[in-house]
Amino acid sequence: MTVVRDPSVKPLLEGRGVTKRFGGLVAVQSVDFAVYPQEMVGLIGPNGSGKTTLFDCLSRVQSIDEGRVLFKGIDITSKKPHSVAHLGMARTFQVIRVYRKLTVLENMLVSRQWRGETIWSQLRPSQADTEERARELINFLSLEHLTLEPAGTLSGGQRRLLELGMALMPDPDLILLDEAASGVNPTLVETIKDRIRRLNEERGKAFLIVEHDMRFISDLCTRVYVLNYGEKLAEGTPEEVMEDEAVIEAYFGT
Numbered sequence: 001m002t003v004v005r006d007p008s009v010k011p012l013l014e015g016r017g018v019t020k021r022f023g024g025l026v027a028v029q030s031v032d033f034a035v036y037p038q039e040m041v042g043l044i045g046p047n048g049s050g051k052t053t054l055f056d057c058l059s060r061v062q063s064i065d066e067g068r069v070l071f072k073g074i075d076i077t078s079k080k081p082h083s084v085a086h087l088g089m090a091r092t093f094q095v096i097r098v099y100r101k102l103t104v105l106e107n108m109l110v111s112r113q114w115r116g117e118t119i120w121s122q123l124r125p126s127q128a129d130t131e132e133r134a135r136e137l138i139n140f141l142s143l144e145h146l147t148l149e150p151a152g153t154l155s156g157g158q159r160r161l162l163e164l165g166m167a168l169m170p171d172p173d174l175i176l177l178d179e180a181a182s183g184v185n186p187t188l189v190e191t192i193k194d195r196i197r198r199l200n201e202e203r204g205k206a207f208l209i210v211e212h213d214m215r216f217i218s219d220l221c222t223r224v225y226v227l228n229y230g231e232k233l234a235e236g237t238p239e240e241v242m243e244d245e246a247v248i249e250a251y252f253g254t
């Protein structure tokens with residue numbers, strides 16, 4: 001079944017012909033895609049197919065060689081990472097980035113930059129508001145018993161939850177998750193899945209999710225893009241792409 005959408009709804013994020021090269025290697029090649037407001041979209045593909053590189057291009061950690069990226073209708077192709085964050089896009093990293101010696105609460109507080117903070121300092125939330133927000137998110141993510149523990153003592157899954165919390169501190173509208181559940185025990189995978197679903201349903205967040213566990217993708221996402229050697233190989237519902245011959249060949253072929 002194909003996804004039916006109201007044509008008057010504009011994409012939250014849109015990529016047109018996005019291309020990224022590393023020397024002679026084309027890591028991302030002419031990729032078109034869109035994420036609509038409050039949508040849950042998966043991004044899958046074999047190892048080295050360009051998923052993280054595409055995230056790096058979107059969050060502007062990497063320059064884009066060709067093509068354009070629009071976020072909320074604004075061309076962000078040449079914007080700085082912090083400008084994109086201020087517009088309401090956040091991401092997590094394949095290799096988890098938390099400050100191991102800082103406590104869970106401190107990690108949340110250092111990622112506190114709210115949208116517009118640097119422009120209108122008088123609108124900057126007070127330290128008390130920021131801490132209240134951090135504690136609310138820590139509770140939401142079921143990490144409250146670890147609030148004052150150094151992040152280095154957390155399990156892989158707890159760290160993934162913390163990183164999600166850090167990404168949520170600026171109250172983004174779109175969150176890019178790079179390997180949301182890798183290195184996580186099965187119980188915490190369910191917790192992570194549940195919190196992502198609630199963030200979508202109760203708080204209206206949109207997600208673009210990279211994850212090798214196809215069950216994780218199909219449980220959460222209504223639409224999936226498949227990359228292979230940097231090119232878009234397929235798109236559709238999770239069921240459609242899992243039955244696609246070219247996708248099966250890319251994953252399991254010789």
Ligand SMILES: Nc1ncnc2c1ncn2[C@@H]1O[C@H](COP(=O)(O)OP(=O)(O)OP(=O)(O)O)[C@@H](O)[C@H]1O
Nearest residue numbers: 022025027045046047048049050051052053054094
């Ligand atoms: N900074 C870089 N310099 C040179 N080549 C790079 C760089 N980053 C990625 N690549 C190459 O670009 C290609 C895409 O890599 P990328 O990390 O985006 O894949 P991926 O789909 O995220 O893979 P995985 O599932 O293993 O995380 C690979 O061939 C990789 O070796």
Ligand SMILES: [Mg+2]
Nearest residue numbers: 051052053094
């Ligand atoms: Mg990757």
